[in-house]
Amino acid sequence: MSTRAEQKLKTRQNILNAAVKVMNEDRGLAALSLREVAKEAGIAPTSFYRHFETLEDMGLELVKAASAALHQIIKDARLTQADSQQDMVQKVVHVTMDHFRENGPLIRVLAREAMGSSRILRRAIKKELQLIKNEITDLIAYESKKHQRNITDPELVADAILDVMFYTCVSAINMPYALQKDAERRLVHHIRAIYIGAETMANTLHIERQLMLS
Amino acid sequence: MSTRAEQKLKTRQNILNAAVKVMNEDRGLAALSLREVAKEAGIAPTSFYRHFETLEDMGLELVKAASAALHQIIKDARLTQADSQQDMVQKVVHVTMDHFRENGPLIRVLAREAMGSSRILRRAIKKELQLIKNEITDLIAYESKKHQRNITDPELVADAILDVMFYTCVSAINMPYALQKDAERRLVHHIRAIYIGAETMANTLHIERQLMLS
DNA sequence: TAATATAGCGCACAGATGTTAGCTAAAATG
């Protein structure tokens, strides 16, 4: 029974939680103080080094955690089904915003550091978001085939949707409830526009090709 | 002849330039040191106070400058005309990315601080972007009327376009040229999708209304 | 020309920061 490793994991998690907490009180990773994180985590400043080599190192761990949360969202989105009340887009958006609210602090860190100070972190985040994009691409391709809709370039659609969902949701989690609902409504509209636009473009292209052949 | 006021304005500008320079070497405003800015501007640390009360105060000035750059972009977009080589969207996107490249450092600061540490700055930036959005809304309404296209809700379209242009351009200005061109291509596609999507939705709604009335 | 205002400077202080070195209790290991 490794009481020791257990405890180590626990304080490690304490450090990560502390960092997220402090960073959500208006700080980027670069403006973070090792001492403050340590204090918040309830350990001595020097003990931090028993777990991470540097703050940036710890930041990478946070990115990993946030990324896991995003992957979970997609997992849930896959299970989503349209019903009589709401169509697919509405439901997926709703599910997503719920997740964002739930993991708000963590994802906010991701969003902040995506344009933040550390080149290494930016790279890491970009890489993670690329993975997410691939998953969304698959999802869109699968769904559009399933419903026999014509999306010629699901990757472009996925790209657009990821961008817009990510930034809208991140900025929405600071808002009061009413404004959040409004953001959600606009987000649904936006995504639908992307979707329909891509489809219409695909069809137009299709018709153009037919005309050229005839 | 106010040699004095002139000089003051000059060092003030030096400070702002210094701040932008330092911030583009991987720092948020919060991670900025007054002393370093002063050194970069070529003045003593304490002289900073002759121009700004605090770093945040200076940040607000930077936001103002960046905002002016954005307004200039829209002014140029208004003058843009489609030609035989490129359609309107392509040209506007191109013009915009040029501007972003030109004012890259300044706009990057805006983008970073939009999710940055200072609540006051975030507010200010949000407000400026709102003004930009209004201008885009007008532009779209005007253009769609001029070309007799059917956009029921230009504000929603403007909203979507601003978001996607802003974040795409900001992330693009770090990229090598080839990738920038790719980003530009995707951006054009994305905006076109939004546009066509909104139009298609408007027409569908129109048809639905007609059906309901008949 | 005499008086005033001010942009700039150096000095100094108190506090915060990252990091090293060395100690200790207690868990893990043999």
Added chain:
DNA sequence: CATTTTAGCTAACATCTGTGCGCTATATTA
């Protein structure tokens, strides 16, 4: 049970931070 490993601590350092105080040169003003 004896030994080793290690997560945690305190003390201490050199460095950097914002900022207050008082001086000076010089442009402006009366």
